Amino acid sequence: MALPTLITTEWLQNNLTKIQEEDSKEFRLLDVSWSSDKNTRADYYKEHIPGSLYFDLMYGVENTPHFPRNLPSAEAFQEQARILGIDDDTHVIVYDNNVGGKHGFYVACRVWWMFKIFGHDKVSVLDGGLTKWKKDNHATTADVMNVKRGNFSVKQRPELLRSFDDIKSIISTKKEQLGDSRPRGQYLNTSGGSYVGGYIPGSFNIPMDDLIDQESHTFKKKEELLRLLQESGTKLDQPLVASCNTGMTACSLLMAAHICGMNDLAVYMGSWTEWRSKADPDYIIKPKTQAD
Numbered sequence: 001m002a003l004p005t006l007i008t009t010e011w012l013q014n015n016l017t018k019i020q021e022e023d024s025k026e027f028r029l030l031d032v033s034w035s036s037d038k039n040t041r042a043d044y045y046k047e048h049i050p051g052s053l054y055f056d057l058m059y060g061v062e063n064t065p066h067f068p069r070n071l072p073s074a075e076a077f078q079e080q081a082r083i084l085g086i087d088d089d090t091h092v093i094v095y096d097n098n099v100g101g102k103h104g105f106y107v108a109c110r111v112w113w114m115f116k117i118f119g120h121d122k123v124s125v126l127d128g129g130l131t132k133w134k135k136d137n138h139a140t141t142a143d144v145m146n147v148k149r150g151n152f153s154v155k156q157r158p159e160l161l162r163s164f165d166d167i168k169s170i171i172s173t174k175k176e177q178l179g180d181s182r183p184r185g186q187y188l189n190t191s192g193g194s195y196v197g198g199y200i201p202g203s204f205n206i207p208m209d210d211l212i213d214q215e216s217h218t219f220k221k222k223e224e225l226l227r228l229l230q231e232s233g234t235k236l237d238q239p240l241v242a243s244c245n246t247g248m249t250a251c252s253l254l255m256a257a258h259i260c261g262m263n264d265l266a267v268y269m270g271s272w273t274e275w276r277s278k279a280d281p282d283y284i285i286k287p288k289t290q291a292d
Contacts, residue, residue, distance in 0.1 A: 003091055005112075005259055006127040006219055009136045012049070012093070020051035022146055025087045030055040031130075032111040033096040043097065047140045049126075049133055053084050053147065055094070057107060066274040069246035077118050078154040085147030088120075095126035095133070104129015105212060105219065109251040113267060119155025125255070128217040135217060162241050162268045164278055171201050171283065176239040176264075178203035179232070181253040182272065186245070189287045198286035200243065200275055204232040208249040211256050225256045239264035243271040 012019075012029075019027045031048045033040040034057040044054045060076020063069070072080075086092060092115060098106040108125045115123040126133070134140065162170075170176045180187055180203045187205040189197030199205065206228055213220050220228075226236075234240065240257050242250035247269040254265045268275075276284060 003093075003122075003124045005124055005255065007093060007124045008127055009133050009138060012126060012133070013136075013138050016049075016051060019093075020145060023148070025085060025090045025148075025150060028053070028084060028086050028090050028092050028147075028150075030084065030092060030094045030111070031096065032057060032094045032107050033098065033130075034058065034107045035098070040097070045144070046142060048142075049095065049130065050139060050141045050143070051145055052095070053145065055084065055111060056080065057111065066270055066277065067246075068273060069248050071114065071117070071247075071269065074118060074154045074156055077114070078152055081118075081120075081152035082150045084150065086120075086150040086152045088151060088153055089122070090150065090152070091122040091124065092120065093124050093126060095129045097130035104131055104217070105208070105252050105255075106248065109255050110248050113160070113251040113254055117157055117160045119157055120152070127219055132217045160266050162266045164270055164274055167200060167241070167243075167268055167275065168279075168283070170241065174202065176241050176266075177234060178268075179234065179240055179242045179250075179253050179257075180205045180272075181208045181242060181244045181249040183207050183209070186272075196276055196286075198272075198276065198284050200272075200279075201283060201285055203243070204234065206232050206253055206256075208244075208252045211252055219255070219259075222259055226260050229257065229260055236260060236262055239266070241266045241268055243268040243275075245272050247271050 019029050029052040031044050031052045032055045059080045060072035061070050094108045094111045096104050096107040112123050112125050184207055185191035186197045187199050242253040244250040250267050
């Protein structure tokens with residue numbers, strides 16, 4: 001059964017019985033919640049969508065100053081997927097409980113893209129995450145389902161990633177478009193405080209929050225996403241590389257582009273964190289603040 005990129009809480013509720021079958025691997029529902037300042041695994045054990053298992057974003061990850069939200073090794077990703085009962089033909093559905101305006105997309109979009117990086121295209125995101133699920137008065141539980149080990153096999157797709165040197169080349173050749181999903185204040189260097197803002201030459205800005213309907217807690221409709229992309233100057237028939245601060249919210253921009261029919265997509269994992277620390281000054285656009 002083919003599922004769209006975004007699935008509704010209504011669809012999930014209607015299919016929850018099938019998802020909770022311990023011997024079935026047709027679907028696997030994952031709570032992918034993660035935060036740098038709280039224990040989201042503990043939150044999962046207190047409350048989650050019935051039939052969901054906890055996916056640890058940092059399982060097997062070695063972070064560095066340039067990659068503070070790094071990807072896991074292929075071996076680690078494969079092992080966690082197998083522990084969670086995922087087969088090569090399992091359709092994975094991810095959600096998170098991130099609040100503060102991101103409504104279940106901050107980590108979910110990242111994990112959606114991670115599955116693609118590791119060769120698994122059968123993956124969808126629950127539109128609105130746990131916030132929308134509870135808002136629609138659907139049940140949660142503290143019970144954890146037992147599943148049999150899966151046979152998931154990684155098939156790495158390096159074409160979905162870009163490196164520092166790749167971005168330098170793109171600036172010169174302009175063969176790919178560069179999108180930035182950080183808040184506008186960070187992009188324009190007006191956010192204040194200790195944050196060092198600015199942007200990669202030639203990149204356009206569509207903040208992640210602009211992709212989300214803050215009233216419904218869901219991703220904006222395709223027509224609205226198309227308008228945002230077109231207003232930014234994005235050419236829908238050309239490749240797009242997305243960045244942010246650490247390769248997280250960039251994946252929400254990739255999801256928007258994917259929904260709008262763009263297929264040649266990649267993420268710059270190092271993003272602004274790596275770029276501002278390694279690039280020559282001429283390759284850093286830093287608008288002046290009022291204080292300047």
